[in-house]
Amino acid sequence: xxxxxxxxxxxxxxxxxxxxxxxxxxxxxxxxxxxxxxxxxxxxxxxxxxxxxxxxxxxxxxxxxxxxxxxxxxxxxxxxxxxxxxxxxxxxxxxxxxxxxxxxxxxxxxxxxx
Amino acid sequence: xxxxxxxxxxxxxxxxxxxxxxxxxxxxxxxxxxxxxxxxxxxxxxxxxxxxxxxxxxxxxxxxxxxxxxxxxxxxxxxxxxxxxxxxxxxxxxxxxxxxxxxxxxxxxxxxxxxxxxxxxxxxxxxxxxxxxxxxxxxxxxxxxxxxxxxxxxxxxxxxxxxxxx
Numbered sequence: 001x002x003x004x005x006x007x008x009x010x011x012x013x014x015x016x017x018x019x020x021x022x023x024x025x026x027x028x029x030x031x032x033x034x035x036x037x038x039x040x041x042x043x044x045x046x047x048x049x050x051x052x053x054x055x056x057x058x059x060x061x062x063x064x065x066x067x068x069x070x071x072x073x074x075x076x077x078x079x080x081x082x083x084x085x086x087x088x089x090x091x092x093x094x095x096x097x098x099x100x101x102x103x104x105x106x107x108x109x110x111x112x113x114x
Numbered sequence: 115x116x117x118x119x120x121x122x123x124x125x126x127x128x129x130x131x132x133x134x135x136x137x138x139x140x141x142x143x144x145x146x147x148x149x150x151x152x153x154x155x156x157x158x159x160x161x162x163x164x165x166x167x168x169x170x171x172x173x174x175x176x177x178x179x180x181x182x183x184x185x186x187x188x189x190x191x192x193x194x195x196x197x198x199x200x201x202x203x204x205x206x207x208x209x210x211x212x213x214x215x216x217x218x219x220x221x222x223x224x225x226x227x228x229x230x231x232x233x234x235x236x237x238x239x240x241x242x243x244x245x246x247x248x249x250x251x252x253x254x255x256x257x258x259x260x261x262x263x264x265x266x267x268x269x270x271x272x273x274x275x276x277x278x279x280x
Contacts, residue, residue: 024177025141058174058234066231086166093241094234095223 003027003053005034013045013110014038015081019052022060031060035067035078044076045113049106051082061094068100077101081109132197139184139192139209144176147194151205154196158203158263167242168203168261174235175207175257183209183255202244203261210254 003020016034021027031048038046048067056064064080071078079101083091091097103109133150137143151172155165176192184190190210197204220227222234240246245260 023173024144024181057170057177058232058238059177061234062231065229069229069231090238094237095228099228 003030005030007034010106011110013047013113014043015047015049015106015110017049017052021055021057022053022063023055023057024059028059028063031063032066036070039071039074039076046071046076046078047081047103047106047109047113048078049081050084050087052084053087054084056087056090061090061096065096065099077113079103079109079112081106132195135194135196137192137194139180139186139188139190141180143192144173144180147176147192147207148173150194150196154198154203154205155261158198160261160263164261168205171239171242171259172205172207174239175205175259178214178235178257179207179209179211179255183211183214185211198263201262201264203263205259205261206256207259208251208254208256210251213250213253214248214255216248 003018003022003026006017006019008015008017018027018031022031035046035048046067048064067078081103083102088097091100091102101112103112133154135147135150137146148169152165152169155168160168176194179192180186184192187210193206193208195204195206216236219236220230220233222228222230222237227233236246239257239259243259244262244266245258247258249256249258
């Protein structure tokens with residue numbers, strides 16, 4: 001299943017609800033375009049809701065890192081919300097768990113941007 | 115579609131055996147190889163996590179072959195061999211690219227590399243499989259990935275008593 005992205009805004013935080021796979025050719029480009037589009041419009045607080053992301057490959061992991069660094073370069077922040085077990089395990093294995101601010105609860109994630 | 119049905123039939127046959135494929139350098143081939151790997155792992159009795167690991171290792175290996183090896187060149191092919199020896203799953207992927215030196219790849223866990231946008235594929239393959247070997251071809255790279263189905267050393271038995279992988 002390819003990646004679908006739905007966008008909503010809560011208290012100045014744009015939440016991207018991601019669903020599907022983030023892999024080379026099946027989601028990496030959509031995610032990059034979505035995040036870079038927000039950053040280019042001046043959005044400073046971006047929360048990626050990963051609750052429905054059931055598969056991510058090395059390309060997808062790289063895209064998450066690129067989103068993080070692109071945001072940081074523009075004084076914006078990208079945080080992750082509700083990792084599935086598979087994605088959680090991959091972030092731990094690759095030590096990316098130490099890079100991202102990862103939240104389990106949407107309300108506290110939104111509050112953490114302030 | 116006809117080729118996919120044939121693969122299912124062959125993999126569904128005996129639990130042990132070998133399946134060989136030659137595919138185009140496309141992302142569809144990556145998906146096809148991943149599906150075969152998942153089916154092979156499931157039928158070998160591996161648990162859900164292990165099946166995911168085998169399928170993902172093959173996905174990463176196939177992406178390397180198609181993208182970095184053959185660079186989507188329609189004149190180049192990816193060859194694959196899937197075998198359940200009874201003691202292990204032995205999966206071999208070959209491309210016809212310029213060749214890869216796996217020892218030259220930077221460590222993706224090093225602090226200075228953590229924020230790199232690429233370079234984690236072979237690390238994941240090595241993490242998920244029990245044995246990983248690279249061999250230079252002329253031209254190309256052959257990647258052998260092994261997932262053991264029985265422990266390397268069983269309690270009370272000498273290493274010589276374990277089943278051979280190949």
